[in-house]
Amino acid sequence: MRLIFTSLVSHGHLYPLLPLAVAARDAGHDVLFATGDEMLPVVEKAGLATESAGFGMREAFTSVFGPDARPRSGDEPPEAFYPVIGEVFGNVLPRRFVADLTPLFERHRPDLVVYETGNMGGAIAARLTGIPAIGHGFGRVSPGEVNDVIAARLAEYSAEVGFDGGTLPSFGDAVIDICPESVQAPDFLAKANRIPLRPVGWAEPGDLPDGVLGRDKSRPLVYLTLGTAFGDEDVLKRAIRALARLDADVLVAAGPAVDPAQLGDVPGNVRVEAWVPQAELLPQVDLVVHHGGSGTTLGAFGEGLPQLVLPQGADQFTNAEAVVAAGVGGQLIGGNATEEAIFETSRKVLADEAVRAAARALADEIAAMPSPAEVAKRLPDYAG
Structure with a gap:
């Protein structure tokens, strides 16, 4: 089976997907990982084939604010920032990923797309190309108004490109959830078609600092x-x-x-x-x-x-x-x-x-x- 994994361009969004992507490759599947250029070396160190798609969050926020603008002053309440978050995660990032992923999906025609749930451009591109897709979470789902703002902006963009995105989480797709049920958001548990997956830590290869291994454990x-x-x-x-x-x-x-x-x-x-x-x-x-x-x-x-x-x-x-x-x-x-x-x-x-x-x-x-x-x-x- 041919699989394409795709995530936003950050360690926090990329790392949770790598253990499953590697396991899928080890199970004999043909696996390709699509993310931004700055994260491709990390994926390649995991031994996976890569293609470039999307851009980083810093570039996404710069596209909204401009290169010199400050996104938020320290004395503003978090709610003042919600419209900007909605624009970045509900429009700017999905729009860029759809532009990059749609031709990539058409070219490779995978049997399944696994998109990180912060990267809804992966979900939209899969829908536009008629390829089955599932989401992959990166942790506990944060409830609240900010997600409503993102969902509303995402619905506008989805309608613009030609389909009714429906409601989150993940447009009704099944979602791989690495958060233990006891600490997951109750609203997400009630709505999601959840596939539990044990969270497995991922780190780029490297040695622990001297003295960590074999230390005297009587001292914390x-x-x-x-x-x-x-x-x-x-x-x-x-x-x-x-x-x-x-x-x-x-x-x-x-x-x-x-x-x-x-x-x-x-x-x-x-x-x-x-x-x-x-x-x-x-x-x-x-x-x-x-x-x-x-x-x-x-x-x-x-x-x-x-x-x-x-x-x-x-x-x-x-x-x-x-x-x-x-x-x-x-x-x-x-x-x-x-x-x-x-x-x-x-x-x-x-x-x-x-x-x-x-x-x-x-x-x-x-x-x-x-x-x-x-x-x-x-x-x-x-x-x-």
């Missing part, structure tokens, strides 16, 4: 990251000062947005790296302090790790709420994320047996979900 290891898109020097500095006060070792992944040198001298129990292979690191740590990105949140769920979430934007706020609701950690938002609050909350979460028990239960739930190899065997059922 805390992992601090703000991800690839929302790195903030001030937040990282504040969190480093707080976590250094713990009787623990701290490993920091500064990410591409922050030069490690900007963080200055750090205490002796803190180590700063530009990047770490997160999927390989998580089994070695005891607490994750992070931004609430779906990949880090689900990775910590899968490893049964306590979490402290410092959400910075996008779906990170609802992910943080899910962490708290599941009893597996805490959250500190905006001005509440002081050095003292980060220290105290981290100390309490790290020592709380109830949190550890809840985290282990969530990890057991994830372990019981179908593996990528199991779901890959079922993909022909959706090819029509």
